[in-house]
Amino acid sequence: MSNLLSLTTFLPLLGVLLLLFIPKDSKAVLRGVTLAITVVTFLVSLPIMTGFQTNAEFQFVENVPWISAGPFVMRYSVGIDGISLWLFMLSTFIMPIAVLSTWTAVEEKVKEYMICLLLLETGMLGAFIALDLFLFYIFWEVMLIPMYFIIGIWGGKNKIYAAVKFFIYTMVGSLLMLVALVFLYFKGINAGLTDFGLVRFFDLHLDPATQMWLFLAFALVFAIKVPMFPLHTWLPDAHTEAPTAGSVILAAILLKMGTYGFVRFAIPLFPDAAHKFTPLIATLAVIGIIYAALVAMVQEDVKKLVAYSSVAHLGFVMLGVFAFNQQGITGGMLQMLNHGVSTGALFLIVGFIYERRHTRLITDFGGLSKQMPIFATIFMIVTFSSIGLPGTNGFVGEFLVLLGGFESELRWYTIIATSGVILSAVYMLWMFQRVMFGELNNPKNQKLLDLNAREIGLMVPLIILVFVMGLYPNPFIAKMDPAIQKLVAQAKPAGMTAPAPAAQAMPVGHPGVPMAIQAPAAIQPHNIK
């Protein structure tokens, strides 16, 4: 089916229409229907994964005219490649789990909550598949609105502050990106392009000065979203205040929007500038890794600790991506997925104990493993995965990132960043020890119930993924490999690409001249395993 991507993306939106007809007091029905919608969405998305051909092209492409007025032509153009495939799948996979986690956590305004979750899903899925810059911007912004309400309505004590901060931070960045987008569009029009279609913008060789400004505008919004130090301050607030499902989605998917933005847009569109700013970005990434790890260590609130660990993990992703080599970017991409799985799982775990005890302070716990053995086991696995213990998913990604970083110009950054690996083990294990081991001396903890069937059920898929991705990551890597090779070629700065005169003699924006062909033969994709 050719419109599978649209079907998957807009199914949740159709689901919203369905929910509107369900009375708001039938909470069980609302939950069940929402779960069904997200599960169906996931099932519908499966053929995309199985039908995905292992090559560098965009697949399942749909391209129809949308807006055409004056100098602007916007198209509804979507497609998926190795870079977006797994993030897209991760989103459809996480959503049912997130919905299931709200079963007892959200008792008020259930209908509105479910509507927000479904709207959010459509926004996220759309952003991952948009191949038209304008369309991407629309999805990017639309995503913001339901998340704002999720934090602001169902959040904790400081929910309003956190929600408004989240919104304004993102908004400032994205509006500047909008200006850059329009500027880029006019550059493209002058060079013979006819619409906002992303792919042809890759062949637009902008002069370095223009690239620099445009890259800055794009990088700002994506860096806010990642979030990179020092733009990360909205994240701990948003995470701490958001309800569990909100945190899970925020960590597992929304943060990936930032790194995805770099990989999909900022780097291939402005390769020269990306290289120019690599030292800055690598520095910020390394600072983020170390600083966030140190801050995480002293947190008293488990959820805040996990939030800071996100900042550190995404620092690794950025480091890998900006190594600009195959291992680094592959590691970064894997790490995005791993972080989605393991940090998503961590937020669920925090949600479990919060629901039982209505506190998240580490000092309120201790010795829980005696009372909750199943919980302890799951928590342990997820903690190992987050630290990156060999055998779990975290290891593969982190290792590739460090490998790639070490082989690139970022060797020294990587060496420093490696200490972050140790630090992450310190803060995670220390937290785990204080919460799970020791004496069970708090009377309130002595009657805690272990996980119920629903809770186990929603953790099992994540645990399976932890091991599958940790022990046999090849299927994941194989599907993203060609797209990453293409990206590595695209990311070469102009001076390093094929014979410069030949590249320049080519009319800019000439169709059918993918950058990969202009790249030196040495990095041509020959053997794809």
Place this chain on the structure above:
Amino acid sequence: MDMFIMPAVNITPILPEIFLSVLAMALLLINVFVPSGQKSYLGYISFIGVAATGALVVTGWGTNISSFNGAVVQDNFATFFKMIFLVSAGLAILISDQYMQREECDHGELYPLILFTVVGMMLMASGTDLMTIFLGLEVMSVSLYVLAGFNRANLKSNEAGLKYFLLGAFSTGFLLYGMALTYGATGTTRIDKIAAQVAQMSLPSANVMLLAGMLLMMTGFAFKIAAAPFHMWTPDVYEGAPTPMTAFMSAGPKAAGFAAALRLFLVAFPTMQADWSQLLWILAVLTMTVGNITALRQDNIKRMLAYSSIAHAGYALVGFAAGNGTGTAGILFYMLSYAFMNIGAFAIIILVGKKGETNGNVQDFAGFGFKHPVLALAMTIFLFSLAGMPPTAGFIGKFYLFSGAIQKGYVWLAIIGVLNSAASVYYYLRVMVFMYMKDPKEDFEWMKLTAPVSLALVISVAGSLIPGVVPSYILQLAQQAVRLI
């Protein structure tokens, strides 16, 4: 002695104006026989009249008829703007009745005055002679002065009317003086002839009289569209005027000011664009920034929207400063969208408000979102559209306005514009914070939703949302409209 030569008269271009004037005068007469308390019927008649005029105006699309010796024209530009005026008048009429009854000032003269305002605005949009434009502007302004002070028993409304009158008269002086100087410099008041004269000048900016005339006219229009630093009257007038009239004033007359100014500057002074474009650049930045920063501090929603409407004029000025097809078409699109979203938002304010203009603070919206989910959703759509979030009409409008500036090379203007837009998000969000994220203090039981207001809300929601998702058609119309001038 010269014989008086009767100009070739074709009344087609002013048929809508004639129709509305006759209707308004008839309503004034009928009003005498309608017992008080039943003035709603006048509202129904005027709404039907406005709708009929709309049908009449639409038939003029695609034509280009100049009449009265080049004093008025019927072209796409005028037609598009006339539709904006009719939309804002129609919506204002729909939301007036309930409010006027509540405030006990449901006098029948309201509706004829609205219609006269529309006649004035229409003349401004179709006027191709400085005299016609001035005439239209005066008809519009005088009616508006009365409308602003319509709630006689309310002190603030009186203040609004008087303040508007004094400052309005002052600004008219500027405009008229500018027109006189322009006449002195070119020897004509017809826009096309002024254009021909200016085109012949090798260096029009060196002609001090012409330059002064242009500047004074710009000042006059800046008053009318409430551009900073000529915006001082706006907050008080908007706050004091009866709420439906505030809604009307912020949408219709503002668009009329843009209509006349656009035609005048783009047709008569294209060779001087370098001069007025720079001035508008500054005006736009000032207007956006002043409007948004002051709106941030308001608790009263009506006042907040008044300041925000200054900011919105600033966004439109960005497109005007660009002066190219993208920017000017953006103004047309934006003014139309603004009519829907702003009047829609005011309709909700009217519903939530209580007698005597109370219950109009942001705090009074606490918990509104879950007490009246449908109305709150409508308000949310209006607010997001005002804030310029996709997928609303407000976003597409802003996109074209700012893109016009970028296309023209005014990248910094666009950047200042979007930063302003981001700042504005804060105060629009604040309303939503109270609607959805605070616990209700009141039960909102006094609210009653009448059929006309519901209709107005449905139209406004559709008008704020549909052009945001499928904007091509209206954008293309707007572009055809500006192509002619």
